[in-house]
Amino acid sequence: MTPSQTSAPPALLSERIIDFTNHMRANGFTMGPQECITIAHHLSSKPLPTMQRVRLELKTLLAGDRQEWLRFDDLFEAYWIKSGRTRASLQQKSPPHITRPERPAPLWQQHLSDNRPEGDGKTPQIEVETGDQPAGEASGRLIAAKHSVNRKTDLKNIVDPEEIRAAEALALQLARAMRYRLSRRYKTAKKGNRLDLRKTIRSALPRGGEPIELFRRSTRPRPVHIIVFLDVSGSMKHYSRFFLQFVKGLVCAWLHSDAFVFHTRLVHVTDAVRDRNSARAMTRLALMAEGFGGGTKLGECLGQFNRHYARKMANSRTVAIVLSDGYDTGAPEKLEAELARMKKHVRKLIWLNPLLGWKNYAPITAAMLAARPHIDYFAAANTLESLAALEPQLAQL
Amino acid sequence: MSVINDIGPKLAAVGYIADDPLSVALQLTVDLARPLLLEGEAGVGKTETAKALAKVLDTRLIRLQCYEGLDATSTIYEWNYQKQLLAIRAREHDRLSSSAIEKQIFSEDFLLRRPLLEAISQEKSPVLLIDEIDRADEEFEAYLLELLSDFQVTIPELGTIEATSRPYVILTSNGTRELSDALRRRCLYSYVEFPDHQREHDIVRARLPDLEANLASEIVGFVQNLRKEDLEKKPGIAETLDWAAALVGMEVHSLLDDPDKVTSSMICLLKTESDLKSAPRELVSRLAGKAA
Known part of the structure; x- marks a missing residue:
C-alpha cells in the first residue's frame, strides 16, 4: 500500500x-x-x-x-x-x-459411478444367485463369490462360508465390546442414581412442597462411532479378503460406523459394504480397489481423511481402527503428521497389524515407528483367535 | 492513532508483556467486541492474557473452565433447590395458592448464576475467559455459539434475560480437539508463539523484579535453547518463571556455579519422565555454558 x-x-x-x-x-x-x-x-x-x-x-x-x-x-x-x-x-x-490446492475429484468417485450399474445388473454373479439354488442365500452367495474370484483380483479370494460367518460374528462381538461410552450429561431416567431436583421440586409444588414423588436422573450410554481403515495394498492381499469380511460384519451390524479402504488413495466404502447382497458388495469393493496401483501411501490417505471426511464424521466418541501392515511407500514424517492430526479428531486410535502375529516380526518399519506414539492400542490380527483376543482390551478403551 | 496503539503499553504496565500480534488481537477484541480465540502450546500465557486484559480494562474477570460433559446447569444457571424447599415450607401456612408460591420461588432470588449468565448481566463489561474450550464437547460448543451471537439467555420460568453489557470474550484452546468451523469463523484468531529471547527476558524481569540481571539473562538463554531440543513437552513461560523462582530459592547465583543443583532443579522445566531422562547433567551444563 x-x-x-x-x-x-x-x-x-x-x-x-x-x-x-x-x-x-x-x-x-x-x-x-x-x-x-x-x-x-x-x-x-x-x-x-x-x-x-x-x-x-x-x-x-x-x-x-x-x-x-x-x-x-x-x-x-x-x-x-x-x-x-x-x-x-x-x-x-x-x-x-x-499447499492446499484445489484437488481434482477423487478417483474413486468415477469408479463408483462406473461400476454401480455393472454390479447391479450385468455381472454374472447376480445371475448365479438368482438361479436355481434351493439351498438358500448362503450357498448362492458362495458360488457368486467364487465366480467373481476367478474373474477378478484375489482381494476377495475364495471365501469359506464358515469363515465369513465367523469373521462377521467376531466383528459384531468386537463392536459390542466397544459399544458404549457413558455420556457425562445427566438426563431424566427412571432408575437414575441422582435426584433430579428441578423436576422433583416442580412436582412437589401442588402438594405443599412435600417431595412425595422423586424423579431421578443419570448419565446415558451413547454408542461409540467406529471408523475402519482397511489397507488393501499388495502386501496385505493375503489378509484383505478376511478383513473385508470383518469390516463388512462391523459396518453392517453397527449403525454408527464408516469404512474406508486405501492403498495409494482413500476410498469411502461404507455404502458399498452395507449392501445386503454380500456378493455384490464384494464385487463392488473389488472394483473400487482395483483401479489403484502401486504401493501404500498411508500418510497421504489419512491426510485425505483428515481433509475431507474428519470434520463431518469424527466426534469425541469416534474410535478409529486401522488395519494395515505398516509397509508404507510414503514418507514416515507425513504419516506421523497426519496421525497426529487424526488423533485430534478421534478419541482412540487402534492399529491392528496382521504381521505382528508372525514369529520374529518386530514393528520396525519406518512407518510403524513413526506411527507408534500416536496409537492407543496396537495389536496383532492375523487369525480369528487373535481378533477374538482383542475383545477384553477393546472393552476397556 | 493514539487509541489504536494503546493496549500494548497498558498491558506492560500491569506486568504482561505482549508481542505485536497479540496486542493487535486484544485491541481488536476490544474495538470490535468480537470473541478472541487464542491457540498455542500449553504454557505460552494464554490464560494470563485474559487476566491482564481484565486488569487493563479495570473490570471483572469471569472464568469458565471447560471440561467434558459441561452443560447448561453448570455454565448458565441453576435453581437453588434447598432454598426453594425451605421457602415452600416457610410459606406453608400463608395459604397462598400454588401458582403464587411458584411465582415466588422461581424468581431471581432463587437463581444461582453460573459464569455465562453472570457474564452477560454485569453493569460494566467483564472479561469472560472460556478456558480450554477444546476440552468441552461439541454440544457445548454449539450452545456457546448461540450465546456468543445473541448475548441472551432464556430461562423457561423467568423468560429471556438480555445482556446488560457485552462481555469481552476470550477463548483458549490447546488443540486437543478440532474446533468447529462455525466457532472459528465467529471469533478473531491469534496463535500465541513461545516468546523470543527479548520478550521472555522482559517477562522474567517484570514478574521477578528481584532477580539478578545476569541470572535472568542466563535463565532465559538456557530455556530458549532447551526449547530447541527434541522434547515431548516444551517448557512454557510459566515453567521459566517457576524455575527462576526455584533457583533463587536454592541460592544459585549463576547457572555455571553448581551443575548438580541446576540439574536437580530441572523438574521445574521438564514435566515428563522421558524429557527428564533426555536432559542429563551433560546437556544441562552444555546449555548453561551456552547461555552464559
Whole structure:
C-alpha cells in the first residue's frame, strides 16, 4: 500500500478489498461477503495505520486456525506488496500458496459411478444367485463369490462360508465390546442414581412442597462411532479378503460406523459394504480397489481423511481402527503428521497389524515407528483367535 | 492513532508483556467486541492474557473452565433447590395458592448464576475467559455459539434475560480437539508463539523484579535453547518463571556455579519422565555454558 493507495478514494479501496477477499478465498480461506464487509468497515472506520499494523489486524480477523495463521503473511504480501493481482502469477511466484490446492475429484468417485450399474445388473454373479439354488442365500452367495474370484483380483479370494460367518460374528462381538461410552450429561431416567431436583421440586409444588414423588436422573450410554481403515495394498492381499469380511460384519451390524479402504488413495466404502447382497458388495469393493496401483501411501490417505471426511464424521466418541501392515511407500514424517492430526479428531486410535502375529516380526518399519506414539492400542490380527483376543482390551478403551 | 496503539503499553504496565500480534488481537477484541480465540502450546500465557486484559480494562474477570460433559446447569444457571424447599415450607401456612408460591420461588432470588449468565448481566463489561474450550464437547460448543451471537439467555420460568453489557470474550484452546468451523469463523484468531529471547527476558524481569540481571539473562538463554531440543513437552513461560523462582530459592547465583543443583532443579522445566531422562547433567551444563 503506497502512499497514493492509502489516500485512494473509498470506492477503489473497497474494490481492492473485494479483490483481496477473492484472492484469499482462492487460496483456501473460508471467506464470504460477511468477512468482506467486516474488513471494509474496519479499514474505513479510521485513518489507515501502517502496513505492518494492517497486516496484523487482518490476520487476526481472517485466520481461523494455525495453518491459516502461518500462511497469511505470505498471501498478504503477495497481494498487497508484490502486486500480484492474479492467482496464476501468484502460484508461479510462491509455492506456499498451493499447499492446499484445489484437488481434482477423487478417483474413486468415477469408479463408483462406473461400476454401480455393472454390479447391479450385468455381472454374472447376480445371475448365479438368482438361479436355481434351493439351498438358500448362503450357498448362492458362495458360488457368486467364487465366480467373481476367478474373474477378478484375489482381494476377495475364495471365501469359506464358515469363515465369513465367523469373521462377521467376531466383528459384531468386537463392536459390542466397544459399544458404549457413558455420556457425562445427566438426563431424566427412571432408575437414575441422582435426584433430579428441578423436576422433583416442580412436582412437589401442588402438594405443599412435600417431595412425595422423586424423579431421578443419570448419565446415558451413547454408542461409540467406529471408523475402519482397511489397507488393501499388495502386501496385505493375503489378509484383505478376511478383513473385508470383518469390516463388512462391523459396518453392517453397527449403525454408527464408516469404512474406508486405501492403498495409494482413500476410498469411502461404507455404502458399498452395507449392501445386503454380500456378493455384490464384494464385487463392488473389488472394483473400487482395483483401479489403484502401486504401493501404500498411508500418510497421504489419512491426510485425505483428515481433509475431507474428519470434520463431518469424527466426534469425541469416534474410535478409529486401522488395519494395515505398516509397509508404507510414503514418507514416515507425513504419516506421523497426519496421525497426529487424526488423533485430534478421534478419541482412540487402534492399529491392528496382521504381521505382528508372525514369529520374529518386530514393528520396525519406518512407518510403524513413526506411527507408534500416536496409537492407543496396537495389536496383532492375523487369525480369528487373535481378533477374538482383542475383545477384553477393546472393552476397556 | 493514539487509541489504536494503546493496549500494548497498558498491558506492560500491569506486568504482561505482549508481542505485536497479540496486542493487535486484544485491541481488536476490544474495538470490535468480537470473541478472541487464542491457540498455542500449553504454557505460552494464554490464560494470563485474559487476566491482564481484565486488569487493563479495570473490570471483572469471569472464568469458565471447560471440561467434558459441561452443560447448561453448570455454565448458565441453576435453581437453588434447598432454598426453594425451605421457602415452600416457610410459606406453608400463608395459604397462598400454588401458582403464587411458584411465582415466588422461581424468581431471581432463587437463581444461582453460573459464569455465562453472570457474564452477560454485569453493569460494566467483564472479561469472560472460556478456558480450554477444546476440552468441552461439541454440544457445548454449539450452545456457546448461540450465546456468543445473541448475548441472551432464556430461562423457561423467568423468560429471556438480555445482556446488560457485552462481555469481552476470550477463548483458549490447546488443540486437543478440532474446533468447529462455525466457532472459528465467529471469533478473531491469534496463535500465541513461545516468546523470543527479548520478550521472555522482559517477562522474567517484570514478574521477578528481584532477580539478578545476569541470572535472568542466563535463565532465559538456557530455556530458549532447551526449547530447541527434541522434547515431548516444551517448557512454557510459566515453567521459566517457576524455575527462576526455584533457583533463587536454592541460592544459585549463576547457572555455571553448581551443575548438580541446576540439574536437580530441572523438574521445574521438564514435566515428563522421558524429557527428564533426555536432559542429563551433560546437556544441562552444555546449555548453561551456552547461555552464559
